[in-house]
Amino acid sequence: MRPxxxxxxxxxxxxxxxxxxxxxxxxxxxxxxxFFLWCLxxxxxxxxxxxYHYALLPLALxxxxxxxxxxxxxxxxxxxxxxxxxIHQRGGVIKPLVVPxxxxxTVVTLxxxxxxxxxxxxxxIGAGISSVxxxxxxxxxVDRKKIVICGxxxxxxxxxxxxxxxxxxxxxxxxxxxxxxxxxxxSFVAGIVGYQVSSAIGTAYFHHAxxxxxxxxxxxxFKVVLAGIAFGALSFIFIEILRLVESASDRLRWWTPLxxxxxxxxxxxxxxxxxxxxxxxLTTVEATLNGTAPASAYDPFIKMIATAITLSFGGSGGIVxxxxxxxxxxxxxxxxxxxLDPATGAALGMVGALAGCAxxxxxxxxxxxxxxxAALSPYAAVAAVVSFLIVGHRSVxxxxxxxxxxxxxxxxxxxxxxxxTTAPHVAPRPESIIGxxxxxxxxxRRRRRRGRSAPVRSRISRRK
Numbered sequence: 001m002r003p004x005x006x007x008x009x010x011x012x013x014x015x016x017x018x019x020x021x022x023x024x025x026x027x028x029x030x031x032x033x034x035f036f037l038w039c040l041x042x043x044x045x046x047x048x049x050x051x052y053h054y055a056l057l058p059l060a061l062x063x064x065x066x067x068x069x070x071x072x073x074x075x076x077x078x079x080x081x082x083x084x085x086x087i088h089q090r091g092g093v094i095k096p097l098v099v100p101x102x103x104x105x106t107v108v109t110l111x112x113x114x115x116x117x118x119x120x121x122x123x124x125i126g127a128g129i130s131s132v133x134x135x136x137x138x139x140x141x142v143d144r145k146k147i148v149i150c151g152x153x154x155x156x157x158x159x160x161x162x163x164x165x166x167x168x169x170x171x172x173x174x175x176x177x178x179x180x181x182x183x184x185x186x187s188f189v190a191g192i193v194g195y196q197v198s199s200a201i202g203t204a205y206f207h208h209a210x211x212x213x214x215x216x217x218x219x220x221x222f223k224v225v226l227a228g229i230a231f232g233a234l235s236f237i238f239i240e241i242l243r244l245v246e247s248a249s250d251r252l253r254w255w256t257p258l259x260x261x262x263x264x265x266x267x268x269x270x271x272x273x274x275x276x277x278x279x280x281x282l283t284t285v286e287a288t289l290n291g292t293a294p295a296s297a298y299d300p301f302i303k304m305i306a307t308a309i310t311l312s313f314g315g316s317g318g319i320v321x322x323x324x325x326x327x328x329x330x331x332x333x334x335x336x337x338x339x340l341d342p343a344t345g346a347a348l349g350m351v352g353a354l355a356g357c358a359x360x361x362x363x364x365x366x367x368x369x370x371x372x373x374a375a376l377s378p379y380a381a382v383a384a385v386v387s388f389l390i391v392g393h394r395s396v397x398x399x400x401x402x403x404x405x406x407x408x409x410x411x412x413x414x415x416x417x418x419x420x421t422t423a424p425h426v427a428p429r430p431e432s433i434i435g436x437x438x439x440x441x442x443x444x445r446r447r448r449r450r451g452r453s454a455p456v457r458s459r460i461s462r463r464k
Contacts, residue, residue, distance in 0.1 A: 015185065022150050022186035025133065026193025029126040029154035033194065034201040036103050036122060037159070043111035044279070053112065054271060054278065058264030060112035064105040065260035065314030072101035078116065078311055078319040078396075079124030083152055084174055085399040086127070088417070091141040092148035094131040098124060105316035113278035115267065115306035116317020119159045123170075123318070126155030126194075149174070149183045150190040157191030158198040161205025165367035167191035169360055173397065176359045176418065177404025206282070208289050209373040210347050221382075223338045227331065227348050228383035232390025234330050235356025238304050238323070239394045245308035256314060263313025270306055277306045281325040285350070288332040291343035295329035303329070319396050320354065327353025347372045348383045355384035356391040359400060393418060 047053050068075045074082050075098050086094050106121040130151030134144035149170050157166025167187040171180040199205070214220050249259060270277050276284045281303065287293035307322040309315075331349020335342045347368065355364040361384040368380035389406055398419045405412040 018146075018186040019189055021133075021147060022189035023193050025126070025130050025147060025150045025186075026154050026190040026195075027197050028129050028133075029122075029151055029190065030158050030194035030197030031201065032099075032125050032129060033122045033155060033158040034198045034203045036107075036125060037118070037198075037203055039103070039107050040110060040118060043107050047111045054268060054275065056112045057114065057267050057278075058261045060108050060114060061260030061264040061267075061310070061314040062257045063260075064109045064114075064316045065257040067101055067105045067108075068314075068316060069256050072098045074098050075102040075105060075124070075316060078317060079120035079122075080152070080173065080318065080320075081120075081397045081399060083124050083127040083148070084397050086131075087145055087148055087174060088399055088401060092127075092131060092134065092145040094124075094128045094148070096128060096132050099128040102128075102316065106318075109310065109315040109317050110279060113267070113275070114310040114315040114317060115278055115281070115303065115322060116310050116315055117319055117321030117323075118280065118317065119156055119320045120318025121316070122155035122159040123152045124155070126151035126153075126158075146183050146186060149180065150186045153187035154190040154194035158194040158203070160367075160371075161195060161199070161203075161207065162367050162370040163191040163195040164188070165363045165370055166195070168363035168366055169358075172360045172363050173358060173400065175401040175403040176393070176395065177402075177406070179362070206286070207371055208286070208347075210289075210343060210376045214341070214344075221379075223340055224348065224379045224382050225386055226338055227334065227340065227345065228352055228386025229390050230334055231327060231330065231349055231352030231383060232356045232387035234300060234326065235353055235387060235391040236394060237301075238326060238353075238357055239391070239396055241304045242308045242311070242396060245305070246312040249312040260314025263309050263315065266309050266313070267306055270302060273302060277302045280321050282321070285325055285328045285346075288328045288346035289343055289350075291332075291341065291346075294336070294342050295332040295346075297333045299329040299333065300326040320358070323353050323357050323396070324350045327351070344376065347376055348380055351380040352383040352387040356387035357396045359388060359391075359395050359397075361385045361388040 047056070072095060074086070074095060076082070079102055083094070086092060102121045102124050106116070106118070109116055110118065127148045128151070130147045131144070134147050139147065153167045153170030156169045157163040160166065167190070170187050171183050174180060252259060267278065288295055303322055303325050307319070310317065311319070327349035328346040330353070331345035331347065332342045335345030351364045351368045354367070355361040364384045365377065365381035369377045372380070393402060393406065393412060395418045398417060400418045402412060402414055402416060402418055405414070
C-alpha cells in the first residue's frame with residue numbers, strides 16, 4: 001500500500017526541490033554574467049584605445065545584425081522582451097544558440113559605442129541556460145516556465161548587484177499588475193545565489209547612497225508626486241519613440257545588415273552633441289547622482305533616439321541601462337524647476353523611469369533601497385507608482401500580458417499582450433470616474449429620460 005502524502009510533506013519536498021534547482025541556476029547564471037561583464041569591460045577598454053573608435057559603429061551594427069540574422073534570430077533587439085515572449089508563447093523554450101550569440105552581439109555593439117544596456121543580455125543568457133536545464137531534466141511546461149523565470153531573476157540580480165529587486169523583477173515583468181507568487185521563492189534563491197557567485201568571482205557593482213533627503217513636508221511630498229508625473233510622461237515618450245523608430249526600420253525593405261550600416265551612420269550624427277549618448281552612459285548617470293554635473297533638458301531625448309536607432313537597426317543589448325540614463329538625466333534637469341536637490345531628483349528619475357517604462361513599480365521601489373539606501377525609498381516608491389500609472393497601458397516590453405487595468409475608469413481587454421503601444425480597446429468609463437457604478441449610472445439616465453418626457457405630456461394635456 002502506497003503511503004499517502006500530506007499537504008505539508010508535498011510542500012516540504014517542493015521547497016527542497018526548488019531550493020536545489022534555483023541554487024544551480026544561480027551558480028550557472030552568476031558565473032555566466034561575470035564572464036559576460038568581464039568580456040564587455042575588456043573589449044570596451046581595448047577598443048577605446050583605438051583612435052576615432054566610434055567610426056567602427058556602422059561595422060559593429062553590421063556584424064551584430066549578421067550574427068543575429070543567420071545564427072539566432074531570437075537574439076534580436078533587447079533580450080528581456082524575447083524572454084517574456086518565449087515564456088508566454090512558447091512555454092519557456094529558448095534555443096541554446098541564443099546564449100553565445102546574444103553575448104557576442106552585445107559585446108560588439110556596446111564596445112564600439114552602440115546605445116544599449118547590459119541587463120537584457122544577462123536576462124536572456126540566464127533564461128537560455130535555464131531552458132537548457134529544463135530540457136535536460138525533461139521538465140513539463142509549468143516547471144520549465146518556473147525555472148526560466150528563475151534565470152531571468154538571476155540575470156537581472158547579478159548584472160546590477162540587486163538580488164532582491166532582481167528576483168522581484170523576474171516575477172513582476174511578465175504581466176502588468178500581477179506577480180507570479182508561485183515562482184517567488186525560487187526566484188529569490190536564484191537571485192541571491194547568483195549575486196553571491198558573481199561577487200565572489202570579482203564583479204564590482206555600483207551602489208550610491210543618497211544621504212541628502214529633505215525633511216518631510218507637504219510641499220516636498222507634492223514635489224515628489226509632480227516628479228513622478230513627469231517621469232511617467234517621459235516613459236510614455238520613450239516607448240513611443242522606440243515604437244516609431246522600429247516601425248520605420250520595418251518599413252525599410254533592406255537587407256538587415258545593411259540597416260546596421262545605416263544605423264551606425266545615424267548614431268555617428270549624434271557625436272557633435274557629445275559622446276555621452278553612446279555606449280552604456282554610466283559615467284553620466286554617476287555624475288548626475290553625485291550632483292556634480294547637472295544634465296541638460298535635451299539629454300534624455302537624445303539618449304532615447306540613440307537607443308531606438310541602436311536596437312531597431314541591427315544592434316543588440318538591453319533597454320534598462322538606457323532607461324536609467326533617461327531617468328537620471330531627466331530627474332537632474334527638472335530638479336531645478338521644482339526645487340529638488342539634483343542628486344535626489346536623479347535617483348527618483350532612475351526609479352520612476354524604470355517603473356514607467358517596464359511596468360515594474362515594486363521591483364523599482366525595492367531597487368531604490370538596494371542602490372540608494374533606505375532614506376530615499378519611501379519617496380522613490382511614490383514616484384515609481386505615480387509614473388507607473390501615468391504611462392498608461394504601454395511598455396517597452398510589448399509581450400507583457402495586461403492582467404489588471406490601471407484604472408477602474410477604463411475598459412480594457414485583459415489577458416492579452418500590450419504589444420508595445422497601447423492596450424487593445426482601451427475605452428473610458430465616465431461613470432466610474434465620479435465614483436458611481438454602471439447600474440447606478442443606468443438608473444440615473446432612465447430617471448432623466450422619464451423626467452424630460454413627463455413635463456411634455458403634462459403640457460399637452462393642459463392644452464386639451
